[in-house]
Amino acid sequence: DGGITQSPKYLFRKEGQNVTLSCEQNLNHDAMYWYRQDPGQGLRLIYYSQIVNDFQKGDIAEGYSVSREKKESFPLTVTSAQKNPTAFYLCASRERGGTDTQYFGPGTRLTVL
Amino acid sequence: AQSVSQHNHHVILSEAASLELGCNYSYGGTVNLFWYVQYPGQHLQLLLKYFSGDPLVKGIKGFEAEFIKSKFSFNLRKPSVQWSDTAEYFCAVNAGRNNDMRFGAGTRLTVKP
Numbered sequence: 001d002g003g004i005t006q007s008p009k010y011l012f013r014k015e016g017q018n019v020t021l022s023c024e025q026n027l028n029h030d031a032m033y034w035y036r037q038d039p040g041q042g043l044r045l046i047y048y049s050q051i052v053n054d055f056q057k058g059d060i061a062e063g064y065s066v067s068r069e070k071k072e073s074f075p076l077t078v079t080s081a082q083k084n085p086t087a088f089y090l091c092a093s094r095e096r097g098g099t100d101t102q103y104f105g106p107g108t109r110l111t112v113l
Numbered sequence: 114a115q116s117v118s119q120h121n122h123h124v125i126l127s128e129a130a131s132l133e134l135g136c137n138y139s140y141g142g143t144v145n146l147f148w149y150v151q152y153p154g155q156h157l158q159l160l161l162k163y164f165s166g167d168p169l170v171k172g173i174k175g176f177e178a179e180f181i182k183s184k185f186s187f188n189l190r191k192p193s194v195q196w197s198d199t200a201e202y203f204c205a206v207n208a209g210r211n212n213d214m215r216f217g218a219g220t221r222l223t224v225k226p
């Protein structure tokens with residue numbers, strides 16, 4: 001069953017703690033993305049990676065970090081430097097080629113207490 | 114920087130009413146255009162996309178969208194909505210060499226039975 005998985009679905013952390021969100025895909029896609037979804041603001045790009053061992057900042061990268069050591073995995077760390085980390089986080093991947101279509105995981109809702 | 118505007122934040126319709134959701138973007142070059150839908154509790158799913166050719170694009174579940182280049186618009190339409198169309202709809206634009214996507218703020222559609 002191919003797709004994108006994100007775990008866990010709900011995550012709670014205390015303020016000041018770093019937390020890592022998982023994103024795994026078995027679609028053999030090269031590019032992967034992290035978005036943050038807030039009510040009334042749509043999806044905002046945090047980081048993206050076009051290929052293994054390479055990634056670029058998106059529009060709201062401050063307070064976040066990523067790694068891309070494997071094609072299948074693109075974990076996102078929300079650090080204590082992120083001022084307002086409570087949000088819904090979506091991971092996506094994009095197939096190689098001309099369609100540019102992104103496919104999304106189910107998301108992780110992070111609540112920082 | 115490219116941006117995407119969705120003018121309606123919340124639309125409420127009765128079943129069988131016609132739907133049109135507005136989407137405008139600000140980018141002068143070649144663009145790829147998408148509509149995604151997020152049903153309550155579900156993944157973000159691709160509804161339809163435009164890359165080239167016929168500016169009237171048909172998607173799943175009876176949705177269609179028309180690309181009007183001169184107006185920088187890609188409005189989503191459905192002639193007769195159903196209760197099951199209740200969801201949040203996002204317009205997205207992909208342009209530029211980095212292939213990063215820009216999303217609108219989303220339009221929440223509520224269809225009353």
